Amino acid sequence: xxxxxxxxxxxxxxxxxxxxxxxxxxxxxxxxxxxxxxxxxxxxxxxxxxxxxxxxxxxxxxxxxxxxxxxxxxxxxxxxxxxxxxxxxxxxxxxxxxxxxxxxxxxxxxxxxxxxxxxxxxxxxxxxxxxxxxxxxxxxxxxxxxxxxxxxxxxxxxxxxxxxxxxxxxxxxxxxxxxxxxxxxxxxxxxxxxxxxxxxxxxxxxxxxxxxxxxxxxxxxxxxxxxxxxxxxxxxxxxxxxxxxxxxxxxxxxxxxxxxxxxxxxxxxxxxxxxxxxxxxxxxxxxxxxxxxxxxxxxxxxxxxxxxxxxxxxxxxxxxxxxxxxxxxxxxxxxxxxxxxxxxxxxxxxxxxxxxxxxxxxxxxxxxxxxxxxxxxxxxxxxxxxxxxxxxxxxxxxxxxxxxxxxxxxxxxxxxxxxxxxxxxxxx
Amino acid sequence: xxxxxxxxxxxxxxxxxxxxxxxxxxxxxxxxxxxxxxxxxxxxxxxxxxxxxxxxxxxxxxxxxxxxxxxxxxxxxxxxxxxxxxxxxxxxxxxxxxxxxxxxxxxxxxxxxxxxxxxxxxxxxxxxxxxxxxxxxxxxxxxxxxxxxxxxxxxxxxxxxxxxxxxxxxxxxxxxxxxxxxxxxxxxxxxxxxxxxxxxxxxxxxxxxxxxxxxxxxxxxxxxxxxxxxxxxxxxxxxxxxxxxxxxxxxxxxxxxxxxxxxxxxxxxxxxxxxxxxxxxxxxxxxxxxxxxxxxxxxxxxxxxxxxxxxxxxxxxxxxxxxxxxxxxxxxxxxxxxxxxx
Numbered sequence: 001x002x003x004x005x006x007x008x009x010x011x012x013x014x015x016x017x018x019x020x021x022x023x024x025x026x027x028x029x030x031x032x033x034x035x036x037x038x039x040x041x042x043x044x045x046x047x048x049x050x051x052x053x054x055x056x057x058x059x060x061x062x063x064x065x066x067x068x069x070x071x072x073x074x075x076x077x078x079x080x081x082x083x084x085x086x087x088x089x090x091x092x093x094x095x096x097x098x099x100x101x102x103x104x105x106x107x108x109x110x111x112x113x114x115x116x117x118x119x120x121x122x123x124x125x126x127x128x129x130x131x132x133x134x135x136x137x138x139x140x141x142x143x144x145x146x147x148x149x150x151x152x153x154x155x156x157x158x159x160x161x162x163x164x165x166x167x168x169x170x171x172x173x174x175x176x177x178x179x180x181x182x183x184x185x186x187x188x189x190x191x192x193x194x195x196x197x198x199x200x201x202x203x204x205x206x207x208x209x210x211x212x213x214x215x216x217x218x219x220x221x222x223x224x225x226x227x228x229x230x231x232x233x234x235x236x237x238x239x240x241x242x243x244x245x246x247x248x249x250x251x252x253x254x255x256x257x258x259x260x261x262x263x264x265x266x267x268x269x270x271x272x273x274x275x276x277x278x279x280x281x282x283x284x285x286x287x288x289x290x291x292x293x294x295x296x297x298x299x300x301x302x303x304x305x306x307x308x309x310x311x312x313x314x315x316x317x318x319x320x321x322x323x324x325x326x327x328x329x330x331x332x333x334x335x336x337x338x339x340x341x342x343x344x345x346x347x348x349x350x351x352x353x354x355x356x357x358x359x360x361x362x363x364x365x366x367x368x369x370x371x372x373x374x375x376x377x378x379x380x381x382x383x384x385x386x387x388x389x390x391x392x393x394x395x396x397x398x399x400x401x402x403x404x405x406x407x408x409x410x411x412x413x414x415x416x417x418x419x420x421x422x423x424x425x426x427x428x
Numbered sequence: 429x430x431x432x433x434x435x436x437x438x439x440x441x442x443x444x445x446x447x448x449x450x451x452x453x454x455x456x457x458x459x460x461x462x463x464x465x466x467x468x469x470x471x472x473x474x475x476x477x478x479x480x481x482x483x484x485x486x487x488x489x490x491x492x493x494x495x496x497x498x499x500x501x502x503x504x505x506x507x508x509x510x511x512x513x514x515x516x517x518x519x520x521x522x523x524x525x526x527x528x529x530x531x532x533x534x535x536x537x538x539x540x541x542x543x544x545x546x547x548x549x550x551x552x553x554x555x556x557x558x559x560x561x562x563x564x565x566x567x568x569x570x571x572x573x574x575x576x577x578x579x580x581x582x583x584x585x586x587x588x589x590x591x592x593x594x595x596x597x598x599x600x601x602x603x604x605x606x607x608x609x610x611x612x613x614x615x616x617x618x619x620x621x622x623x624x625x626x627x628x629x630x631x632x633x634x635x636x637x638x639x640x641x642x643x644x645x646x647x648x649x650x651x652x653x654x655x656x657x658x659x660x661x662x663x664x665x666x667x668x669x670x671x672x673x674x675x676x677x678x679x680x681x682x683x684x685x686x687x688x689x690x691x692x693x694x695x696x697x698x699x700x701x702x703x704x705x706x707x708x709x710x711x712x713x714x715x716x717x718x719x720x721x722x723x724x725x726x727x728x729x730x731x732x733x734x735x736x737x738x739x740x741x742x743x744x745x746x747x748x749x750x751x752x753x754x755x756x757x758x759x760x761x762x763x764x765x766x767x768x769x770x
Contacts, residue, residue, distance in 0.1 A: 200634035201448070203548040203571030203610055272433060273549035317527050317557070319547030319570070
C-alpha cells in the first residue's frame with residue numbers, strides 16, 4: 001500500500017539527509033520519493049510524523065532469538081515482535097542454536113520461519129566450523145548460498161590456531177566476512193567477571209582484559225597473513241579497540257562493534273552479585289568503558305549492537321557464576337544509543353548511522369538507508385517521550401535486563417518493514 | 429554495598445552474609461555478645477533457651493564437617509532444633525535448583541539457614557529470595573566470604589591483643605581463592621587496624637587487592653616484619669595442578685611459616701590459622717604447636733561467636749548500624765545472665 005510519512009524530521013546518514021522531509025513509499029514497499037512526491041504518486045495512507053524522527057530501520061548485528069532449540073527462553077516470533085517494537089528491522093542471528101547453523105537447511109529454515117511472521121528481516125551468520133567445535137571447517141559456500149551474511153564460531157573459541165588460520169584463508173578465498181569473538185580461552189579460565197576490583201571484592205573468578213587483547217592480537221596476525229575480511233564482535237576493552245584502530249590504520253580489512261550495555265555499564269554495576277549484569281565479555285572498568293566510547297566517537301567501532309540474549313527467569317536465579325550470561329537488549333538498543341547523544345558523545349545523525357547503514361555495510365546487505373529505490377524499512381521515534389522500562393513494557397519474552405526501572409528518552413512509535421506497518425505504539 | 433540486604437528497614441542485622449559493610453559498632457556488639465557465651469562451654473548444662481522452638485537448617489552444598497559441627501553445637505546450645513543437610517549428595521544431583529531446594533525447606537517452616545556453597549554469592553542469592561522472617565547465615569560461599577570465621581578471628585585477636593588500632597596484621601597465603609581472607613580484611617578494616625598486609629606470590633594475589641585497603645607484599649620476610657598478628661591461610665593442594673606454584677617444597681620455602689620467619693614479627697606476635705592446617709606446606713609444626721599459636725583457641729571461640737550471631741539475628745536481640753547497640757547486646761545476654769543469677 002502506498003503511503004507517505006509526513007512532517008517528520010528525516011535522518012538518513014547514508015544519503016546525507018537531515019531535515020524536515022516527507023517520505024513517499026510505493027505500493028511495492030520501496031522508497032519512491034524523499035522530500036517531494038514523485039509524479040503521479042497517490043498515497044493510500046498517511047502517517048503523521050510531526051515532532052518525530054524518521055530514520056532507516058535499525059540493523060542489529062547480533063541477536064539471539066533462541067529458536068531452534070531453546071524455545072523455552074524465547075521464539076523467533078516473540079523476538080521479532082520485540083525487535084520491531086524497538087525499531088529494529090534487520091537482525092543477524094549467530095549460529096549457536098540447537099542444532100547449530102552449519103548446514104544450508106538450517107540457515108534456510110531460520111529465514112523461512114522468520115519470514116512467516118512478515119516482521120523483521122533475519123540474516124543468519126553461519127558456523128565457521130562444523131558444530132562450532134573448532135576442528136573442521138563448515139561448508140561456507142553452501143551456507144553463503146543459503147543466505148548467511150557472515151561466518152563465526154560465536155562464543156566457542158577456535159583454540160587451534162592452525163584451524164583458525166585455515167578458516168580465515170578459506171573465507172578469504174570466497175570473499176566472505178568472518179565475525180570474531182576474540183578471547184583467549186586459557187586466560188579466560190572459566191571466569192565470569194572482569195578481573196579487577198569488583199571480582200576481587202566479590203570473590204568471583206575474573207577474566208583479565210588480556211584475554212581479549214591476546215585474542216585480538218592472534219586474530220589480527222592471521223587476518224594480516226590471510227587477507228580475510230573480519231569483524232570483531234562485542235569488544236569490551238580500550239586496548240582491544242586501540243589495536244583494531246591501529247590495524248585499520250595499517251589498511252587491514254577489519255571492523256568492530258561493541259554492545260550498547262558496554263558503553264554504559266561497568267563492573268561496578270554488578271554491585272552485590274547482580275546476575276542481570278552477568279554478560280560475556282564481562283563489563284569492565286571505567287577506563288575500558290571510556291576507551292570504547294572514544295572508539296565509538298572516532299569511528300573505530302562502526303556499529304552498536306544489542307547482543308540480545310533473552311533468558312527465562314530461572315537462568316538468572318542462581319549464584320552469579322552459575323547464572324547464564326546475557327541481557328535481553330533489543331528494546332534498549334535505541335534508547336541507550338540516544339543516551340549517548342544526550343551525553344554529547346555522538347550527534348543524533350552519528351548515532352543513527354551506527355545503528356543503520358554502518359552495520360548494514362558490515363554484513364553487505366542493501367538496507368540501513370532510505371535512498372530512492374531502497375526497501376522501505378523505517379523507524380519513527382519520538383525523541384522527547386520519556387518512559388520507564390518496566391517488565392510489562394518489554395515485548396521480548398526475556399525480562400533479563402539491568403535497566404529495569406530506568407527512565408529513557410526517545411520512544412519508537414512506528415516501524416515499517418518493506419513498506420508495511422509492522423508496529424505502531426499502542427494508543428494509551 | 430551489602431547493607432541493604434544484610435540489614436532490615438530499621439537497621440537491624442537481618443542476615444549475616446559478609447563482614448563487608450558491617451560497622452565497627454556491629455562487630456563489637458557481636459564480639460561482646462560472644463564474650464557472654466564463652467563460659468557456657470565450661471558449664472555442666474551447656475544450654476540456654478534463646479532459640480527454643482526455632483528450626484535451624486545447616487544447609488551444606490559443600491562438605492565441611494568442622495564448620496558444620498560448630499554451627500550445630502552453637503544452635504543446640506541456644507536450644508534450637510537443628511537439621512543437617514548435605515545437599516550436594518541429594519537434591520542437586522537430581523537436578524533440583526538451589527532455589528527449589530530452599531523453597532522446599534522453607535515449606536517446612538525453617539527459621540534460619542546456615543548455608544555453605546561452592547559459588548560466590550550463593551548466600552546473597554538465597555537471602556534475596558527467602559520470606560522476611562527467614563534468616564540466612566553465610567557459612568562460606570566460594571571465594572567470597574566466610575563471615576563467622578572472620579568474626580571469630582576478630583574475637584581471637586581481641587582476646588589476645590586487646591585494641592585493634594595499634595595492630596599491624598599480616599594475612600599470608602592463598603589470598604586469591606580465600607573467602608576467609610576477604611572476611612578478615614573487611615572486619616579488620618572496620619575495626620581500624622593500624623596496618624593490614626597481605627602476603628602471597630603474584631599468582632595467588634588478587635588483581636587490585638589494594639582497593640580492599642590492604643598493602644600487598646610478595647616477599648614473606650618483608651610482609652612479616654614487625655607485625656603483631658600473623659594470619660595464615662590454608663593452601664589447597666590442587667593449586668599445584670593449576671600452575672599457581674611450582675611445588676609444595678618451594679611454597680613452604682618461600683611462604684611457609686617457620687620459627688625463623690616468625691622471628692621477624694613482633695616478639696609477642698600471635699599466629700592464627702582457620703584450619704585445617706597443612707603442616708609442612710603453609711606452616712611448620714614448631715609454629716603451629718608453639719607458644720605463639722592461638723589456633724586451638726580459635727576453634728573454641730568459634731562456637732561462642734556463632735552463638736552470638738545466631739542470637740543477634742534470631743533471638744529478638746538487635747544489632748544496628750547506627751544505634752541500639754547497647755540495648756541489643758543486653759537483650760542477647762539476658763538469658764545467660766539470668767542463668768548466672770540462679
